[in-house]
Amino acid sequence: MRTIQNKPEVLAPAGTLEKLKVAIDYGADAVYIGGDAYGLRTRAGNFSFDQMREGVAYAHARHAKVYVAANIVAHEGDTAGAGRFFQTLREIGIDAVIVSDPALIEIAILEAPGLPVHLSTQASAANYETLNFWQSEGLERVVLAREVGIEEIKEMRRHTDVQIEAFIHGAMCIGYSGRCVLSNHMSMRDANRGGCAQNCRWKYDLFEMPTAGQREEETDAKTPFTMSAVDMAMIEHIPDLIEAGVNSFKIEGRMKSIHYVSTVANVYRQAVDSYCADPEHYQLDPAWVDELWKVAQREMSTGFYYGTPTADDELFGKRRKRPSYAFVGEVMAYDPAKKLATIRQRNNFGVGDQIEFYGPHFTHHTETLTQLWDEDYDILLRAPDAMMICKVPVTQPVKPGDMLRRANQLV
Structure with missing residues (x-):
């Protein structure tokens, strides 16, 4: 082989x-x-x-x-x-x-x-x-x-x-x-010296100007484009x-x-x-x-x-596809006796959400969140505060460093 x-x-x-x-x-x-x-x-x-x-x-x-x-x-x-x-x-x-x-x-x-x-x-x-x-x-x-x-x-x-x-x-x-001068020209920020303003990602419209200074025709404003x-x-x-x-x-x-x-x-x-x-x-x-x-x-x-x-x-035009998950947190600790994970929140999540845990070596498993507590074990319905520490029950073991995603509706 x-x-x-x-x-x-x-x-x-x-x-x-x-x-x-x-x-x-x-x-x-x-x-x-x-x-x-x-x-x-x-x-x-x-x-x-x-x-x-x-x-x-x-x-x-x-x-x-x-x-x-x-x-x-x-x-x-x-x-x-x-x-x-x-x-x-x-x-x-x-x-x-x-x-x-x-x-x-x-x-x-x-x-x-x-x-x-x-x-x-x-x-x-x-x-x-x-x-x-x-x-x-x-x-x-x-x-x-x-x-x-x-x-x-x-x-x-x-x-x-x-x-x-x-x-x-x-x-x-x-x-x-990567050698661009749009940022220099439009924003006075030198992309080639670390200051790129990402002007190519801005939204633009097109105009037809057959005579200098005369705007003849405008594109549909609902379909702006980028140079991106x-x-x-x-x-x-x-x-x-x-x-x-x-x-x-x-x-x-x-x-x-x-x-x-x-x-x-x-x-x-x-x-x-x-x-x-x-x-x-x-x-x-x-x-x-x-x-x-x-x-x-x-x-x-x-x-x-x-x-x-x-x-x-x-x-x-419109995006053809969007990400299917939102990042919501990372595992800080796991208690195998209580089957409880300690989480540092990175985005709003709460009871009823479908949460995917993933880790190194391509490990994955999905949980529907049934309970949620803050670090003092007070009951929560949502974890709204950035970087807050909270605890969730899990049905499978997780490890410090594992990440959490919340499933979104795929568009």
Whole structure:
């Protein structure tokens, strides 16, 4: 029986220390985070050096890795202090830094030798000559441009042995490899320096103006459009990615919730492990696809992997499908004698709701909530207060770190 020896890495986003721990607990081999400088997600919960130390200790104790994104397009003055920043990352034990700007790459290599450098997708690497160039400069991994197709990846692998990382799930920028100037133009916030206002997600209307300054015809105001792509999901094509030679499967979403991070990491962990264990008998589990629809997201497509996206891969008109569950809490403790779970609330839920518990290794079970107490055992009908501690009876064992969802009506 053939097995895959070089199993690809499942790489999850971690916008906070909590998300880092959740991602690893739910199956990620590695996480990528941001620091207080040089990254493209200034509004994410970026890490202080002390938080990085705690995150690295947590990850390394569980045989996982931590990468830091420092992928801005640097303007004059932006590189000040970068050498010391990279040196500190090396001292903390960060496993690699993800960089796009050549000046920052050079600073990392020269001033923090021994710190592995990965090329960011912002650099738009889309051919094997480019991959070989960056490898010759000392980089060990390249995150491919998001516009690269499966056949192109196969060609790259035939001509290079540099590690290849590729996005396989999450929100996709409408700009070429994320290099967009809409935010700069419309909001005075530089997307390439961490300030993206996500203008492509705004609602727009179309007007016909054959004569300058004269508005002739207006589209139906009930059908506004965006310049926004749907989300990527390659769950149905794991064999193609592995056989093409992708070494790291990257999930987008450093600003997403622990519900998203835990669910998506859990799904791709199962798919990768299943294929690598027995490629000949691998089958897509429909439950994996259903699971991805339990988290908040847009419609899903395969991006550029199998051809140029069409209008179906952009957001026009009404949503074609909506998430089927709402995240409502996490298990803090379980009393097996009383069959009682202690829950930290994350969203309103209460008696009569159908609640799904899920955990690492793709464990699931469903309960109809019959009783609810606060932490002092006062009876409740609903748990309305954010982060409140409450207790619920369960018919099956649960574990600290398991999550709770409330079933919604699927639209």
